[in-house]
Amino acid sequence: MTHRFKAVIFDFGGVFTTSPVENFAAFEKEHGLPDRFIGGVIKSRLHDGAFARFERAELTPDEFDRLFAEETRAAGFEISGRDFARLLDVAPKPEMTAALRAVKAAGFKTGCITNNFPSIESDGSPRLEARKAELAAIYAAFDSVIESSKAGVRKPEPRIYEMMLERLALPASACIFLDDLGVNLKPARDMGMTTIKVPFGDVGPAIGELSRLLGLDFA
Numbered sequence: 001m002t003h004r005f006k007a008v009i010f011d012f013g014g015v016f017t018t019s020p021v022e023n024f025a026a027f028e029k030e031h032g033l034p035d036r037f038i039g040g041v042i043k044s045r046l047h048d049g050a051f052a053r054f055e056r057a058e059l060t061p062d063e064f065d066r067l068f069a070e071e072t073r074a075a076g077f078e079i080s081g082r083d084f085a086r087l088l089d090v091a092p093k094p095e096m097t098a099a100l101r102a103v104k105a106a107g108f109k110t111g112c113i114t115n116n117f118p119s120i121e122s123d124g125s126p127r128l129e130a131r132k133a134e135l136a137a138i139y140a141a142f143d144s145v146i147e148s149s150k151a152g153v154r155k156p157e158p159r160i161y162e163m164m165l166e167r168l169a170l171p172a173s174a175c176i177f178l179d180d181l182g183v184n185l186k187p188a189r190d191m192g193m194t195t196i197k198v199p200f201g202d203v204g205p206a207i208g209e210l211s212r213l214l215g216l217d218f219a
Contacts, residue, residue, distance in 0.1 A: 003214065003215065004173070004174065005108065005174060005175070005176055005194070005213065005214060006108065006109060006168075006170050006174040006175070007108055007109035007110065007111060007168050007170050007174060007175045007176070008103050008108055008109075008110055008111075008175070008176045008177075008178070008210065008214070009110070009111040009112070009113060009164055009168075009175055009176065009177045009178070009188075009193070010096075010100070010110070010111070010112050010113075010142075010177075010178050010179075011112070011113060011114060011155075011178060011179035011180060011181075011184065011198070012112055012114035012116075012138075012139075013088075013090060013114065013115075013116075013180075014179075014180030014181070014198060014200070015093075015096060015178055015179065015180055015198050015203065015206075016092060016093055016096050016097060016100075016135075016138055017090035017091060017092050017093060017135070018090045018091045018093065018201075019090070019180055019200050019201075020087055020088045020090060021039065021180075021200060022200065022201065023087040023088070023089065023090075024036075024037075024038040024039060024087060027087055031077065033076075033077055037075070037076075037077065038072075038079070038084070038087075040075070041071055041072050041075050044071075044075075045071070046183075047157075049071060050063075050064050050067035050068040050070075050071055050081065051068065052154060053067075054068075054081070054117055054118070054149075055115045055116065055117060055148045055149060055154045056148055056149070056152050056153065056154055057118045057148075057149045057150070057152060058152075061081070061082075061118075064081040064117075065080050065081035065082050066080075066081070067081070068080065068081035068084055069081065072084075085117070088117075089131075091131070092131075092134055092135065092138065093203050095203060095204070095207060096203050096207065097138055097141075098218065099207050099210060099211075099218050100138070100141055100142075101141070102216055102218050103210075103214065103216070104141065106214065106216055108214065109143050109168050109170065110141070110142045110143050110144075111142055111143060111144045111145070111146070111164045111167065111168055111175075112139065112142045112144070112145045112146070113146050113155060113160055113161065113164055113177075114145070114146070114147055114148065115148040115154045115155050116147050116148060116149050117149055118149040118150075143168070144164065144167040144168060146160060146163055146164055146167070148160065151163065155179070155181075155183075155184040155187070156183050156184050156186060156187045157187075158187045158190075158191070161177075161187055161188050161191060161193075162191075165191075171192070172188070172191040172192035172193045173192045173193070175188075175193045175194070176193065176194045176195070176196065176210065176213060176214075177189075177193045177194070177195050177196070178195070178196045178197075178198055178206055178210065179195070179197065179198065180197070180198040180199070180200060182197060185197060194213065196209050196210060196213075
């Protein structure tokens with residue numbers, strides 16, 4: 001392969017699935033909350049709040065349930081951690097999974113850096129169990145996956161990107177990174193990666209940009 005890019009690194013939620021942010025917006029509308037209320041609570045303590053600490057597995061589920069309730073209550077409307085976790089139910093985006101398969105078939109290395117929780121309660125329904133299996137199959141397709149809840153570090157902390165580069169044995173300049181959040185793209189860009197922002201609700205433009213950069217036809 002003579003192309004200057006050797007690997008594509010993907011975020012997971014909001015890239016291979018619908019974004020939880022869409023669920024947040026629906027919840028806020030239903031309860032008469034200001035737009036981006038939930039996101040505002042999270043961003044107000046981006047690195048040391050309950051959300052960030054749970055993504056690094058520094059809290060138990062019970063601790064997260066209580067602390068997230070405290071933080072949202074202080075902001076004006078209480079949402080328990082368990083109620084928040086229910087808003088994280090997402091649906092796969094098959095067009096991005098197809099793009100991943102095409103990238104792998106062309107010989108590029110693939111990685112996934114995802115911020116996630118150590119555990120999310122499931123009601124055990126066949127629908128949710130089938131979805132979990134579908135998402136697990138996507139994870140299994142990557143050459144390397146780094147989950148914040150297992151690594152103890154999360155985006156946008158630079159170390160998690162460095163870990164992926166070490167696993168892929170590549171310099172940043174040889175990698176493309178896709179994420180739906182600009183705050184997570186910035187550290188990758190600062191390191192020298194080429195970045196692609198995945199718009200909420202429509203992965204088409206991002207797939208088109210990836211196709212152009214790699215010189216591949218995803219059609």
